[in-house]
Amino acid sequence: MEIELLIVPDCPNEAPAARLLRQALDDVGLRTMRFTTVVVTSPEDAEKQQFTGSPTIRVDGTDPFAEPGQPPGMACRIYHTAMGPAGVPDLATLRQALKQAADH
Numbered sequence: 001m002e003i004e005l006l007i008v009p010d011c012p013n014e015a016p017a018a019r020l021l022r023q024a025l026d027d028v029g030l031r032t033m034r035f036t037t038v039v040v041t042s043p044e045d046a047e048k049q050q051f052t053g054s055p056t057i058r059v060d061g062t063d064p065f066a067e068p069g070q071p072p073g074m075a076c077r078i079y080h081t082a083m084g085p086a087g088v089p090d091l092a093t094l095r096q097a098l099k100q101a102a103d104h
Contacts, residue, residue, distance in 0.1 A: 001060055001101055003035035008054040008074055013087035017055035024094040030102060046072045053077025055088065057097075064097035065089050 007014045025033050040051045052070045081090040
């Protein structure tokens with residue numbers, strides 16, 4: 001399984017997203033699984049990566065939080081969580097996405 005954390009330079013949500021991702025991996029029994037941080041530096045790179053905002057978590061090349069019609073861009077990303085809009089996804093949903101990917 002390949003996991004990536006895509007961010008723009010100086011993303012204020014990079015550290016919280018990395019901590020959340022590490023916690024979710026540990027919680028679902030993937031303690032040894034590593035993830036790669038990818039810095040998206042240009043609109044062209046965002047287009048090529050299909051990057052829809054920072055931070056984006058991809059599992060095996062797929063964004064489990066993708067929303068239809070969301071265009072690529074170099075902006076902060078807002079996640080719709082049970083607690084309202086947030087700069088990172090909620091832990092339960094991230095755990096579920098990682099568990100589904102690991103089960104396949």
